[in-house]
Amino acid sequence: MNDLLEAYHRIDRTDTCVLSSIFRNMWDFEYVPLHAIIRDCAFKEDRLELILKKLSSMGIVENKYDEYLGTRFTFKGLSVFSLKRLVMKGIISKMGNILGEGKESVVFNALNDRNEELAVKFHRVGYPSFKKVREKRNYGTLHITVLTVRSAKREYSALKRLYGYVSVPEPIFFDGNAVVSRLIDARELYRVRLKNPEEVLEMIIDEVRKMYHRGVIHGDLSQFNILANQEGIWIIDFPQYADVWSPHSDEILKRDVSNIIDYFDRSYGVKKDLNEVLNYVRGRA
Ligand SMILES: Nc1ncnc2c1ncn2[C@@H]1O[C@H](COP(=O)(O)OP(=O)(O)OP(=O)(O)O)[C@@H](O)[C@H]1O
Ligand SMILES: [Mg+2]
The missing domain is CATH 1.10.10.10 (Winged helix-like DNA-binding domain superfamily/Winged helix DNA-binding domain)
Known part of the structure; x- marks a missing residue:
């Protein structure tokens, strides 16, 4: 890449x-x-x-x-084409380095003409191991270019829905397989040694709760998809989000919350009761 x-x-x-x-x-x-x-x-x-x-x-x-x-x-090719359109539309003017390269995306930092720092995420659903993703996500018979563009669109729409209510990067634009958001100067939770893990865990649970009340369940919440610095935390990586009223949303929420609770227990010995947290998130406590 x-x-x-x-x-x-x-x-x-x-x-x-x-x-x-x-x-x-x-x-x-x-x-x-x-x-x-x-x-x-x-x-x-x-x-x-x-x-x-x-x-x-x-x-x-x-x-x-x-x-x-x-x-x-x-x-x-899809990424080059999307980049062309972003530059043509004046969304970005300079590309920087790769911030992260995952199974399903490559993320670069970039600047716009006001020198604001941005993150450009190029989605790649199903490239190259399409079969595995098909099994996991059940997208039906759509082919990979369409799936990839849909994934970008889906992530952008989640960010739009949440920004201003939940701590997520500000969504700037989406085109083709690219989602542009404001760059956050922070690192993934798993790369940070927290001084105040209890407090950070509370902050994360509060964000999950706010998300839930905006109708969104993350669907892949973990220490890899939360950015943290001295000032706070940000939730990222939304293409697989679920609506709260969709089937299986309870299971998805449970898995998200368990991932976080387990991580804090394993890494910091901070313990929370899963059911209590779930009730709190759903607004029943
Ligand atoms: N707005 C942002 N500001 C700073 N860094 C970001 C931002 N968005 C993404 N990143 C960086 O890029 C990495 C990958 O982003 P993200 O988690 O969205 O993609 P991914 O893990 O490849 O997603 P998936 O595999 O689910 O498609 C993050 O771990 C983070 O380091
Ligand atoms: Mg991720």
């Missing part, structure tokens, strides 16, 4: 037209057929084939000859 920026700079206007066309058509086709791109960009077929060959050698698209020649984004 380090070569994302290099690929970004190698893309010219012609390539961008092809990528825009793939993006426009990917909702209907897993592999977008050549004729759809020809319709959008008005290239001759042999010229388009050359462009696709070049994009494929750069790792931006994956071409497939079946009944017809079709093409789709790789994770890198």
Whole structure:
């Protein structure tokens, strides 16, 4: 993924037209057929084939000859395309370093033209181990580019719903598979040695409670998805959130709260009763 920026700079206007066309058509086709791109960009077929060959050698698209020649984004390609759009729209003006690279995302820091620090998260649902994710999340038969864009959209909508009520990074924008939020100068809980673990645990439970009352259950809450510094804590990483009224929401909440309680018990010997906390979160205590 380090070569994302290099690929970004190698893309010219012609390539961008092809990528825009793939993006426009990917909702209907897993592999977008050549004729759809020809319709959008008005290239001759042999010229388009050359462009696709070049994009494929750069790792931006994956071409497939079946009944017809079709093409789709790789994770890198979708990210490069999303980055183009973010820059074009003036959301970011300078990309920085990789902050974190997980199974399902790569996060960079970035600046806008007012020199404000941002985090840009490129989602990658199902790239490359699609099968595992399908089993875990049960998305049906949708293909991975669509799933990936949906994941970004879902995370952005959760942040929008929560920001101002719950301590989450400020959502700035989303486009393609990228979610832009304000950079938080803090580290993941598991990398911090807390001086006041009881107090921090209370703070986290209060945030979970506020989230619950905004209708949201995180769904992957752990020491890896909470940022902490001297000033406070922030909850991050929302693509898998559940609505409180959705089926299994009770189990999901229970798992989230157990993860946190267990972590504080294991790491600091701070103990809390699971049922008491669950009742508090749901507003029954
Ligand atoms: N707004 C932010 N400010 C500072 N750092 C951030 C921000 N958002 C993400 N990060 C950093 O990027 C890392 C990965 O982010 P996040 O947890 O959202 O993705 P992930 O773990 O790859 O998610 P998933 O695998 O569930 O898609 C975080 O652990 C954190 O270090
Ligand atoms: Mg995470």
